[in-house]
């Protein structure tokens with residue numbers, strides 16, 4: 001992302017964002033409520049438009065070209081409540097050439113979701129599991145996970161987090177926003193923090209650890225001066 005700025009309803013939401021995400025890395029996108037994490041993901045994904053600046057993924061700058069190279073499941077909006085999981089999957093199979101139905105079946109079983117379940121029958125956590133399974137069933141360069149685990153119970157969350165590394169190709173990149181920094185810490189190669197409408201910090205997890213800090217301590221430390 002180069003010189004990226006974004007306004008919505010005349011409110012400046014992101015300003016002067018410059019960010020380079022390295023291939024193959026798992027990167028946390030952190031920031032307080034309203035900092036702009038979802039907005040940034042929606043811009044990268046090509047859902048939020050009319051931004052200023054350049055977003056490029058493996059050389060692809062046009063929204064349609066980027067969309068073909070990244071996987072972002074935006075809350076399953078657009079499907080009615082009576083849609084069954086199998087209908088959602090068929091939609092994905094039809095729309096995305098890279099959708100791997102076998103991989104989805106494995107993930108669906110892992111998440112204990114039935115094909116005949118309707119979206120209206122899913123709890124918040126089950127819906128999030130479906131979104132994770134759909135997102136990781138595509139073979140793409142970049143996976144965008146926006147607060148994927150909020151409703152998922154602690155045990156399942158741990159299992160999913162431990163498996164994420166296995167689900168991604170070695171050179172695929174994952175950008176994941178979450179409020180439970182500690183839980184995803186073991187996964188992370190890098191940490192990006194959004195604050196004051198821009199990229200406030202971008203550090204390697206190794207560097208943070210070599211300063212004998214946990215990622216959570218590092219993150220909280222960025223806000224400490226303000227709370228005093």
Ligand SMILES: Nc1ncnc2c1ncn2[C@@H]1O[C@H](COP(=O)(O)OP(=O)(O)OP(=O)(O)O)[C@@H](O)[C@H]1O
Nearest residue numbers: 008009011013031032033034035036037038039040
């Ligand atoms: N439709 C909208 N119109 C105007 N402002 C909006 C709109 N949607 C979001 N915003 C503003 O954009 C800013 C960033 O919101 P965003 O959802 O990207 O934050 P976030 O970091 O993902 O927050 P959270 O952690 O709470 O999910 C917020 O200040 C919010 O008020």
